[in-house]
Amino acid sequence: MDLLFDSVQSALLLFMSFDAELFQIVLVSLKVSFAATLIASCFGIPGGFLIAYSSFAGKRFVLTCLNTLLALPTVVIGLVVYSFISRRGILGPLDLLYTQKAIVIGQVILIVPVVMTLIIAAISRIDNRYIMTALTLGAKRYQMALVVMKEARYGIYAAVIAAFGRVIAEVGISMMLGGNAKGFTRTMTTAMALEYDKGEFVLAVALGITLMTLAFAINLLFHFLQSRAKSNVI
Numbered sequence: 001m002d003l004l005f006d007s008v009q010s011a012l013l014l015f016m017s018f019d020a021e022l023f024q025i026v027l028v029s030l031k032v033s034f035a036a037t038l039i040a041s042c043f044g045i046p047g048g049f050l051i052a053y054s055s056f057a058g059k060r061f062v063l064t065c066l067n068t069l070l071a072l073p074t075v076v077i078g079l080v081v082y083s084f085i086s087r088r089g090i091l092g093p094l095d096l097l098y099t100q101k102a103i104v105i106g107q108v109i110l111i112v113p114v115v116m117t118l119i120i121a122a123i124s125r126i127d128n129r130y131i132m133t134a135l136t137l138g139a140k141r142y143q144m145a146l147v148v149m150k151e152a153r154y155g156i157y158a159a160v161i162a163a164f165g166r167v168i169a170e171v172g173i174s175m176m177l178g179g180n181a182k183g184f185t186r187t188m189t190t191a192m193a194l195e196y197d198k199g200e201f202v203l204a205v206a207l208g209i210t211l212m213t214l215a216f217a218i219n220l221l222f223h224f225l226q227s228r229a230k231s232n233v234i
Contacts, residue, residue: 114166115159171190
């Protein structure tokens with residue numbers, strides 16, 4: 001217990017001293033996580049909408065695959081992406097390995113199924129009368145889509161927030177594809193793993209506190225949006 005209390009105390013002092021290494025690591029984590037969430041949202045939101053409102057053979061199979069991908073381990077994604085971007089891979093000449101771009105690619109693959117699944121769930125709860133009314137009034141398909149997405153906006157916000165929370169806390173992809181290079185690809189989770197291996201807990205505890213604070217803020221926002229959505233339904 002003394003070790004824990006001493007580490008927490010030293011970590012708080014590290015915060016108050018505005019340690020450059022600490023904030024550099026946090027900045028890299030936020031940068032790659034925001035980029036991955038933005039790209040995944042650009043693919044996942046329209047993709048989820050199309051799946052939710054399309055009827056095609058194999059739709060149930062697609063939904064099953066998406067639900068299965070939710071449990072895909074990050075190390076598996078790391079291995080697959082590594083095989084493509086390593087020097088012997090198809091994308092080897094692009095020199096993506098051990099860069100922030102490589103981390104973003106892996107994280108996008110990780111959370112696209114998350115975004116799509118939550119978007120499908122959110123849109124599927126929309127009353128079909130909105131669609132029928134919009135079509136009756138002469139709305140075109142893209143106008144109907146805007147109406148539906150407006151009604152499901154809180155569910156969409158929640159999907160994006162959940163995806164961001166997923167990538168900010170992952171470690172496998174960042175470690176395997178980023179290489180944990182100091183000041184460049186070192187994220188909060190990979191730095192925590194490194195500091196633990198070195199037996200130095202102060203920076204690890206400081207990063208852990210930061211990560212938990214971000215996770216708490218994200219979940220707080222998530223529940224706030226959920227409560228707003230429920231209150232609007234009522």
